[in-house]
Amino acid sequence: MASPHPAGSSSISKERNGATVEDDDYIYDDEDEPSKENGDNEINYMRPNSKLQLLTKNHTLEADVGQMVVLPCHLQNVEENTIVMWHNTSNLLFMKNNTYTNDPRLTFAQNYSLLIKNVQISDDSIYKCTVLPIQASAFITLKVKSQPHSVRITHGNADYTNRDLEIQQRDRKFIIHCRALGYPTPSVTWSFRGKHLDDNYAKHTGINIRKEFLEIHDVKAHHAGDYECLAQNGIGEPVSAVVNVQIKSNATKIGLNEDASTTPVPEDIEASPSVVKHVDYLNTAIGENAELMCLYHSNPEARKVQWFRGEEQLRNSAKFAIVEDRHNHHQRTRLTVRNIEQRDLEAYFCKVENALGESTAKTILGLLPGSAHLIHSNYSDGLLHTVWRVRSAQPLSDLQILYKGENTKYTVIDATISEQNKEESGDVWNIKRSIRLPEGEWFITARAKNTEGWSYSETVPIHFQIPSEVSLETQSLSGSGSSRLHSLSLGFCLLLFSLVCRLL
Structure with a gap:
């Protein structure tokens, strides 16, 4: 997962017309980026003298929790001895008319597709449709969209979420890790004592941020306090976890005898209270x-x-x-x-x-608008659909979305805003905007403008991984023994087909 703070990103709170966005840092584009066509990754092993074909290609499907989804397995020239098998990773679900799963939500349809009702997060997996006797397979990756969940902060192999973590100053170094599940893959940002750990603040405090890892290489007394990791992926509200780090020193008592052993005496050196959470800016009227x-x-x-x-x-x-x-x-x-x-x-x-x-x-x-928060996103047909939320008691006039690849400059596009974007009660605005993006890693941020001016600060860039077609080789065979595994799998399928034919 790429860092949500691209190296070299500079301030973006500048006007577009008249004086603004720096030409060296941003490209203003009224048109969306063109998409790249995905290659055809269908692999179809044909049996001599057989007209049977598997038409389904390897691909990825997205689904919301509670939705019904159909995983296709389209065939052409079906023959009397045709057998279709569905697997979920290594588990056999269906073979011809036989069911090997106890989950009532899964159904083997007459057109050989796999139907999943009331999709759950646990259904997020790779499914395989295999057709005998031609030994053709299609891999379908099902990605179940969900807000970040199971957010945990760990140190070593221990979970310290919402707990105290004692660090000995003599250890000199410690590392904590923020684990977050969800799809799209959540991006993680860190705060220390309630303030976002941007590059300047992290450098000032001697803290090193490496994506979901937070490292301190020279532990000092001022490193004591609450560390919060915030996981967000554009679905639902961001989810956070907190650990309270306490720094301990070790004083040493030396006896009069030169050979006397030393006895470490722990001493709590936390010298002051810590403000663990507040907002830097609040819009009002x-x-x-x-x-x-x-x-x-x-x-x-x-x-x-x-x-x-x-x-x-x-x-x-x-x-x-x-x-x-x-x-x-x-x-x-x-x-x-x-x-x-x-x-x-x-x-x-x-x-x-x-x-x-x-x-x-x-x-x-x-009176300036608050930061724009991404509250929902969805990728389909080459478009990233986003919904942004901004707090402003004053009417909003502009929302600019800025996006960049890993090694490119920001491109700026506008979103249309009207009074219909404002919630009936309160000072919250919800603005939709779609961006055409090819597959790859992208960083997206936004800023808003009301009658008083542009946002006080830009949104922390959010990382997106736009999906590509599933690679058959990487999904089905991995490691140095891939060729041997393939031949074993092929031999097993032929044996299974032979046994099934004898039973028919």
């Missing part, structure tokens, strides 16, 4: 109320939780309301700013202090 929040972890217990607007400390009043509560396994502080005025459009800071130190986080309140 004049006259509205806005709620800002910070989730934090503090041990020992926080003795002060404060909110500031610039240098001004805020307290409960007719203008501001501050509430302390809990959310999941974290403590939370919330600030409500009532009846927004122009002077309220500033940076707000939550500050948490305990006996050992303090931590702060910043949220900017403004």
Whole structure:
């Protein structure tokens, strides 16, 4: 899975007309990219003097959970001794009129196709239709679309999702891994103490991001805190997992005797609370109320939780309301700013202090749109269909989608926006746009514009792997012994056919 942060990507929050998008970094294209034709990968072993043919090619099908899907096995010139077998990986499902599966959702149709009702995630697999006696096979890959699931953070072979992970500073290095399932393959992004780990922040904190891996090669006290991985693939809401990393040091006591053994004494050196989640920017409108929040972890217990607007400390009043509560396994502080005025459009800071130190986080309140979030995607007939969600109390006028290959520059296309894109209640806009893309790896991001200007920041690029036709050789035969396996498989099928004919 490719990194969602392509190397060398630069800011994209620039105007299109008049002053904008940098010519060296982006190509503006009003037309979609042309698609590439997929090659014919049908392999059909013909038996001499037989007119029987398998017409189905190797291909990939996509299905939603709960949908009904038909896996075709089209034949021409069917003969009396024709036998069709369906396999799911290595499991035999059907052979001629015999059923070898207990799953009532699977049906062997009269036209030799395999029918799957009420598709489930577990049906995601490679299916094979084999035709005897001509020894022809077609491989059909069924990809079941689902939002990210089973998101886990592991260290070594242990699962630390939503748990504490103690790291000894003397170990100098540690690696955590974010595992996420789903189709399309989820892209993973990391946050540390509630702030997205972009290239600058990661470099500043001494953290190395390698796709779904997070590495620290020189463990320091400031590396303690919550690490969150966010998995998203454009279907449903993003799913996250969190691990709280605690850094331990090892003090050594040396006896008076030169030969005395050393005794490591663990000592918790976490010196301050940590803000584990907040938003960097929040869209609002004049006259509205806005709620800002910070989730934090503090041990020992926080003795002060404060909110500031610039240098001004805020307290409960007719203008501001501050509430302390809990959310999941974290403590939370919330600030409500009532009846927004122009002077309220500033940076707000939550500050948490305990006996050992303090931590702060910043949220900017403004009139520009929030970031565009991809909430749904679907690929069919060479087109990637996307749906983007943007929060803006003001009318949206533009949505630009930017896409690039692994080694290309961004291409920019526009989406059409009208009042029909706005949800009936609230300040949320849902915008659809299709992009014609050939197979391969792509990175896609977006930005929106309302009456006040372009988004405060662009969306973190999302990785897409546009599927290609299934390769018969790679799907059916793998490893150095592929030729021997093929001959064994062929011999087994001929033996099976001979036995079946004797029974008929």
